[in-house]
Amino acid sequence: MTLNCNGKLVDISSPKVMGILNVTPDSFFDGGAYNSDSHCLKQVEKMLSEGATFIDIGAYSSKPNATTVSTNEELERIIPVIKVLVESFPDIILSVDTFRAEVAKHAIAAGAAIINDISAGHLDVNMLKTIADYNVPYIMMHMRGTPQTMQQQTEYDDLLKDILLYFSERIQAARALGVNDIILDPGFGFAKTTAQNFELLNKLDDFKITDLPLLAGISRKSMIYKTLNTTPKYALNGTTALHMIALERGAHILRAHDVKEAFEAITLHHQLHT
Template sequence: MTINCKGKLIDLTSPKVMGILNITPDSFYDGGQHKSNLDILKHVELMLQEGATFIDVGAYSSRPNADHVSETDELKRILPIVDLILKEFPDTLLSIDTFRSHVAKQCIDAGATLINDISAGKLDHNMLQTIADLRVPYIMMHMKGTPQTMQQQTDYDDMLKEILYYFSERIAAARQLGIVDVIVDPGFGFAKTLEQNYELLNKLEHFKMIEKPVLVGISRKSMIYKALETSAKASLNGTSVLNTVALQKNASILRVHDVKEAMECIKLVESVVRS
């Protein structure tokens, strides 16, 4: 199972790590942490050294009830960072965390590699056509509503069935436009209760029927620290435990704040499989 990144085939048969770089002031865990260009470059360099295949850059916080950010402000935040990273580390495979087609195009034109869309094209109806035109890999996530409304939309008759149907419909729409490289993200924490997040993780192997790589993003999320009655800051061990479960249930990419520990999860799970 491979995806084409700038002419380079990335084999996802062996799971990969996507390191998170939030440049928003209000992200749930690391908002405002990387305040200078030097801080950003040091963090990116560390993630690459620790084994990240992708770096995911986001300029619009998608945490529950996050403040709305205009497209203009999102571009002002993200484009200089894309330029900064690629000037210092030109071979970096940059993923752009955005649901806006214009932001996606501007960032790809600036040298980014793939697009990570929390709405699977539902918040910007030009997104799928833009991805088709750009011919880049596309991560589509499951979410209902928007970051501002999603926590009021957690009612499902059959959650797994509804999510699988959602992806079948979005993948079909993408395929019709000629989009080949699609990765699916079940959307842990997006329009899902604490219990629903664990049900989804427990049933993650059912996503094999979609026949697309699966990205799992559970790093330091509330599904961990609420269950453990702790904080995001104290949730690294819990993140590693659940990343291990995700790997055992067919995850192809782990999107994380802590790259070294995620790489260790992959190495140990692969050792078990080989034995």
């Protein structure tokens, strides 16, 4: 199972870590922490040295009730960072977290290799065509509504069945346009209650029916810290515990704030099954 990232084939049959770099002032865990080139470079160097295969950059916070950001502001935040990282780390594989086709185009032109879309193309009708035109791997996530409305849309007839139907339609739409590499993200915390998040994690291996790689984005999320009656700051231990469950259920990519700990979970999981 491989992804074609700027001409480099990355084998994800062995799970990989995607390190998170938020260049936003309001992300739920690290908002404002990486607001300069030097801070970004230092953090990315650290994540790469700790075992990250991919670095995912976001310039639009998707936490519940996040402030809306214009396309221009998103571009102004993210493009300079991409350029600095590509210049400093020529072999870096950058993923860009955006639901806007215009941002995706400029990001790919600047050196990004993957687009990570929380809306699976629903929030921009031009996104799937853009992905097909540039032939980059595409992470499509399950979400209802927008970050501003998603928490009011948690009613499902059958959680897993509804999400699989959603992906079936999105995959078909992407394939029809010529999108090759697709990764599925079930969208933990997006239009889902805490109980639904745990149900989804417990049934993650049911997504194997799609025969597509799975990304698990559970790092320091509310399903962890609310259950443990704590805060994102103290949710690392819980994150690592659930990362191991995600790996057992078939996750190919762990999207994580804490690369070292995620990489260790993968190492231990591999040892468990050798």
